Amino acid sequence: MKRTFAIILFTGIISLQYACSQSEQTTKETTVSVQQEETIAENLNTEQFYEMMQSQSGQIVDVRTPEEFATGHVPEAVNIDLRNPDFKKNLEQLDPDKTVFVYCASGNRSSQAMNVMKQDGFKIIYNHKGYFNDWVKKGYPVTK
Structure with a gap:
């Protein structure tokens, strides 16, 4: 046993x-x-935003409403309204591997848009954390 x-x-x-x-x-x-790619997402004041746009090429995105966009916008900007229910789908027209410059009227909607873009895998995002009126008052380019 x-x-x-x-x-x-x-x-x-x-x-x-x-x-x-x-x-x-x-x-x-x-x-x-698995290596995660790091996203660059920065808030810039009006001067920094303009200087960054001058120093590198990128996609310029205005996330205001179409009515706001029609009153004046940064040249070459595309209007992708943050308040549009299809906002995320509309972001598909952008290249996530290219630099994005995003702005709105006050910096609030563009901050929200920057966060969505980060989640969607955009690599480099610069947010104009300021008022579009400040952009206009400082004499930076505007087109209608």
């Missing part, structure tokens, strides 16, 4: 060691290293 118990115990220990070594080996084989 003791001998049978010893054989069963010995067999159990050997089986357990084998199973653990197989599990460890499988884990090692399936381990994958």
Whole structure:
């Protein structure tokens, strides 16, 4: 009886060691290293925003309403209204790998838009954290 118990115990220990070594080996084989790309998302005042636009090319996005956009906007800006229910879908017209300059009337909607763009995988986003009227008063380019 003791001998049978010893054989069963010995067999159990050997089986357990084998199973653990197989599990460890499988884990090692399936381990994958994932690197997350970092997003650059910065709030800039009016002067910084203009200087950044001059120093690098990018997509300019006005997230105000179409009515606000029609009163005047930054040249070459596209209007993607944050309040439009299709806002996220409309962002698909942009290239997430290219720099985005986003603005609105006060910096509030553009901050929200920047957060959505970050979640959607945009790489570089600069937000005009200021009033569009400040842009106009400082004499930066505006078109209708």
